[in-house]
Amino acid sequence: MMNYFPDEVLEHVFDFVTSHRDRNAVSLVCKLWYRVERFSRQRVFIGNCYAISPERLIDRFPGVKALTLKGKPHFADFNLVPQDWGGYVQPWIEALARSRIGLEELRLKRMVVSDESLDVLSRSFTNFKSLVLVSCEGFTTDGLEAIAANCRFLRELDLQENEIEEKKNLWLGCFPDSCTSLVSLNFACLKEINLVALERLVARNPNLKSLKLNRAVPLEALQRILMRAPQLVDLGTGSFVLDRDSDDSETYRKLRGTILKCRSIRNLSGFLEVAPRCLPAIYPICLNLTYLNLSYAAGIHGSELIKLIRLCGKLQRLWILDYIGDKGLEIVASTCKDLQELRVFPSDPFGAGHAAVTETGLVAISSGCPKLNSLLYFCQQMTNAALIAVAKNCPNFIRFRLCILDPTKPDPVTMQPLDEGFGAIVQSSKRLRRLSLSGLLTDRVFLYIGMYAEQLEMLSIAFAGESDKGMLYVLNGCKKLRKLEIRDSPFGDMALLRDVGKYETMRSLWMSSCDVTLGGCKTLAKQMPRLNVEIINENDQMEFAHEDSQKVEKMYLYRTLVGPRKDAPEFVWTLV
Amino acid sequence: MESKVAYQNELNLKATELRLGLPGTDIESEEQALSSARNNKRPLPDNTKECGLKCSSDDAQHSDHETAPPAKAQIVGWPPIRSYRKNNLQPKKTEAEASGIYVKVSMDGAPYLRKIDLRVYRGYPELLKAMENMFKFTIGEYSEREGYKGSEFAPTYEDKDGDWMLVGDVPWDMFMSSCKRLRIMKGSEARGLGCGV
Numbered sequence: 001m002m003n004y005f006p007d008e009v010l011e012h013v014f015d016f017v018t019s020h021r022d023r024n025a026v027s028l029v030c031k032l033w034y035r036v037e038r039f040s041r042q043r044v045f046i047g048n049c050y051a052i053s054p055e056r057l058i059d060r061f062p063g064v065k066a067l068t069l070k071g072k073p074h075f076a077d078f079n080l081v082p083q084d085w086g087g088y089v090q091p092w093i094e095a096l097a098r099s100r101i102g103l104e105e106l107r108l109k110r111m112v113v114s115d116e117s118l119d120v121l122s123r124s125f126t127n128f129k130s131l132v133l134v135s136c137e138g139f140t141t142d143g144l145e146a147i148a149a150n151c152r153f154l155r156e157l158d159l160q161e162n163e164i165e166e167k168k169n170l171w172l173g174c175f176p177d178s179c180t181s182l183v184s185l186n187f188a189c190l191k192e193i194n195l196v197a198l199e200r201l202v203a204r205n206p207n208l209k210s211l212k213l214n215r216a217v218p219l220e221a222l223q224r225i226l227m228r229a230p231q232l233v234d235l236g237t238g239s240f241v242l243d244r245d246s247d248d249s250e251t252y253r254k255l256r257g258t259i260l261k262c263r264s265i266r267n268l269s270g271f272l273e274v275a276p277r278c279l280p281a282i283y284p285i286c287l288n289l290t291y292l293n294l295s296y297a298a299g300i301h302g303s304e305l306i307k308l309i310r311l312c313g314k315l316q317r318l319w320i321l322d323y324i325g326d327k328g329l330e331i332v333a334s335t336c337k338d339l340q341e342l343r344v345f346p347s348d349p350f351g352a353g354h355a356a357v358t359e360t361g362l363v364a365i366s367s368g369c370p371k372l373n374s375l376l377y378f379c380q381q382m383t384n385a386a387l388i389a390v391a392k393n394c395p396n397f398i399r400f401r402l403c404i405l406d407p408t409k410p411d412p413v414t415m416q417p418l419d420e421g422f423g424a425i426v427q428s429s430k431r432l433r434r435l436s437l438s439g440l441l442t443d444r445v446f447l448y449i450g451m452y453a454e455q456l457e458m459l460s461i462a463f464a465g466e467s468d469k470g471m472l473y474v475l476n477g478c479k480k481l482r483k484l485e486i487r488d489s490p491f492g493d494m495a496l497l498r499d500v501g502k503y504e505t506m507r508s509l510w511m512s513s514c515d516v517t518l519g520g521c522k523t524l525a526k527q528m529p530r531l532n533v534e535i536i537n538e539n540d541q542m543e544f545a546h547e548d549s550q551k552v553e554k555m556y557l558y559r560t561l562v563g564p565r566k567d568a569p570e571f572v573w574t575l576v
Numbered sequence: 577m578e579s580k581v582a583y584q585n586e587l588n589l590k591a592t593e594l595r596l597g598l599p600g601t602d603i604e605s606e607e608q609a610l611s612s613a614r615n616n617k618r619p620l621p622d623n624t625k626e627c628g629l630k631c632s633s634d635d636a637q638h639s640d641h642e643t644a645p646p647a648k649a650q651i652v653g654w655p656p657i658r659s660y661r662k663n664n665l666q667p668k669k670t671e672a673e674a675s676g677i678y679v680k681v682s683m684d685g686a687p688y689l690r691k692i693d694l695r696v697y698r699g700y701p702e703l704l705k706a707m708e709n710m711f712k713f714t715i716g717e718y719s720e721r722e723g724y725k726g727s728e729f730a731p732t733y734e735d736k737d738g739d740w741m742l743v744g745d746v747p748w749d750m751f752m753s754s755c756k757r758l759r760i761m762k763g764s765e766a767r768g769l770g771c772g773v
Contacts, residue, residue, distance in 0.1 A: 075653065077656070077658045077659070078653035078654070078656045078657070078658070078659075079652060079653050079659060080652070080653045135658065135660065161658060161660040161661070162660075163660070189660070272664075295661075296661075296664060296665060298665055321665075345657070345661070346655060346657070347665070349655050349657055349662065350650055378655060378657075403655050403656060405655055407651070407654055407655075436656075460656075462654070462656075487653070
């Protein structure tokens with residue numbers, strides 16, 4: 001029936017199909033739909049920049065306007081991937097610039113971005129509107145100057161947790177006076193900023209909704225900025241301190257008055273430096289907050305933290321440090337009834353001391369906040385009983401990431417592994433998509449995961465399992481698995497090679513400090529030409545005996561349509 | 577060179593060093609452990625793997641050691657926190673429990689060194705007064721042009737780059753974060769520093 005509609009009608013119908021997966025599915029129905037879909041697609045998501053080439057992207061989707069690219073494997077976040085591994089955006093930007101693509105939005109994660117790339121980007125796309133860089137590196141403030149100066153219609157510049165070399169402090173001043181279209185600006189990861197340029201920029205951009213400042217913006221400047229931007233929805237404060245010596249009552253009063261006018265703020269973060277006595281200034285906006293991120297606010301703890309939380313009755317997402325303690329989490333549980341996402345970060349990751357939260361806090365949260373669906377929890381210890389209780393109270397987890405600071409710690413009460421606890425979680429949360437395990441775990445937990453975690457897409461395993469069976473349970477059972485990352489676990493060639501076809505249904509597999517051998521990886525690479533099987537070997541090349549029986553330090557494999565990458569460094573060896 | 581000798585003496589005197597810290601705390605080695613973890617862009621070489629190449633019989637023993645780490649051992653990449661977050665989290669600072677910035681203070685000609693906590697002082701005047709009291713001497717008056725005029729002593733500090741700088745030129749906060757140790761220079765060396773010739 002649909003075949004009798006002209007293409008324009010099909011296209012119009014497809015306009016309502018927005019998610020990447022749905023559009024991918026649409027394109028598989030028939031050749032006609034494939035054709036219409038590909039010409040009308042504007043947003044493309046590429047989860048692994050080495051799975052496809054820019055030329056093929058451009059060829060298939062000539063109308064692409066918004067592109068997301070991800071580079072390094074996830075474990076690069078934890079220093080497990082050496083510098084210069086790859087993930088360069090330059091070839092993508094060059095190819096797009098040469099083509100006639102009218103790129104408007106670019107979102108990059110864990111990629112290497114150079115000043116030159118930013119410069120080319122800024123000059124090549126007249127309608128460029130949005131640049132979001134997450135955990136990227138390789139560029140300096142020179143690159144930001146180019147973006148500011150050349151992107152005439154820039155709406156969004158969002159720099160999240162990047163490593164940026166700061167040269168001259170001029171880039172913010174490079175936005176021309178005619179730039180009045182900014183909606184979102186985040187430079188929290190920089191150390192310096194030009195305050196005068198910042199205030200002028202805010203003053204002439206009345207559509208600014210999201211502003212995240214850095215440490216170099218003092219309280220006085222924040223007050224002036226908020227005066228100009230009472231329409232903000234999303235605010236990240238910089239330094240929230242008043243100099244002890246100076247006469248601060250006037251500034252504080254002005255700040256309080258200004259904040260009262262900011263009725264639209266729903267998301268609050270920052271407090272990179274904070275004097276708790278200044279906090280009451282933000283109390284008036286707490287009751288409207290739906291997202292509060294205090295995970296960098298080491299200066300807020302104890303009773304000040306509790307006072308703040310008690311005012312935030314509408315919170316849906318909370319990111320905090322474990323200073324909150326189990327008692328504080330009980331307060332969260334009784335105050336934040338709409339809570340959906342909780343992240344508790346460790347304040348002292350390497351300390352001989354103890355993380356201040358345990359299973360008690362988590363159980364309290366699960367009792368008080370039944371809507372909880374996303375959890376990241378760094379804690380001192382966990383028990384099976386607690387996890388079973390959490391599973392019962394909160395059957396809606398989509399993301400469940402538990403990190404016990406001592407990675408092989410058993411249930412301290414029973415001294416048992418945590419298999420039953422995690423088993424309960426996967427059994428009760430039928431929509432679970434992401435899971436990270438920790439604590440003492442045997443193969444049994446993987447049996448449960450394989451049996452129950454039907455929607456699981458990403459699994460992170462560390463120091464867990466007893467034998468190849470563990471890994472096999474997961475590979476056989478989790479039909480929707482896309483990303484599997486494993487470190488320091490006793491899984492070897494038998495598990496790796498049992499079902500080689502599985503890896504083409506996944507984005508990637510990472511295995512480090514496991515039992516897979518060079519021979520096993522070679523076999524896999526030979527059988528599966530459409531996988532890149534990369535071995536990272538940082539030891540001296542001379543010593544690397546190239547014996548097949550030798551265990552491989554780090555292996556990263558991923559499906560790809562474009563063969564071995566040409567930019568691999570010396571220490572990365574792609575097996576063929 | 578005088579400073580080199582003094583440095584060597586310090587190494588030997590560590591055991592008998594007088595400090596203002598609480599007994600039993602060893603701030604320096606804690607700091608070193610923390611900073612090496614933070615700055616660790618490349619993972620540490622995996623000792624068990626290296627051993628595996630040469631002595632496979634020991635492999636089992638070493639890997640047991642690897643998979644059951646003692647509570648305080650630092651494992652590469654664990655806990656799984658982004659480097660950015662690790663590097664940007666300031667430690668907790670309460671009035672009671674602030675971890676101090678302890679630096680050694682040496683004075684040319686003095687038999688032993690002292691240690692002071694920079695956090696205790698609100699600015700240069702307090703710091704210099706404390707140093708004067710500690711070593712029983714007087715520092716001259718500071719001017720940008722002429723350094724410390726009016727005495728034969730000059731307070732200096734070693735910064736992050738290893739250079740010896742005159743105390744007082746940079747803002748206090750910048751000084752606190754870059755000062756590694758203090759040295760009160762005396763005599764002709766002092767007069768050469770910062771004083772217009």
